[in-house]
Amino acid sequence: MLQPAKVVDHIVPVKQGGERFERANLQSLCVPCHNAKTASETASLRNQAPS
Template sequence: MAKLTMMRPRLGAMPSSVQAMPKVAASIYQSAEWRKFAADIKRQRGGACEVCGSRNRVIADHIVELKDGGEPFNPQNIQLLCHPHHQAKTAAARARRASGVTG
């Protein structure tokens, strides 16, 4: 019986010309109104991640994302998250949307 290790792979690496699409932030996050709003929230709440207490790279994050109908300037729809917790929360929301699960 022939060894499978002798078989050559049929699929190679992705061509170097294929690149991921760049992330484009919603225009609201570039506005002076949002920047002031987020800075005010951070100042009022102490500027720490509400999950772990980190003060490193803290983001004013929408609890209900704008894509899911969240209110953009409602302080009750904002939580402060460090970058790792923000990334995890955003990835979970994207996966939920992709699977068609709501809520």
């Protein structure tokens, strides 16, 4: 189901070196898509952390 975009998302997360205010690093997403992207990025960072 398509939903209107309500969130500005960093394409490359700031924690991974993405520029906070660079327009080329910003995209608009609906809330469910933003939440899914953030969850995926968080899981990826957890998997990369040294044990």
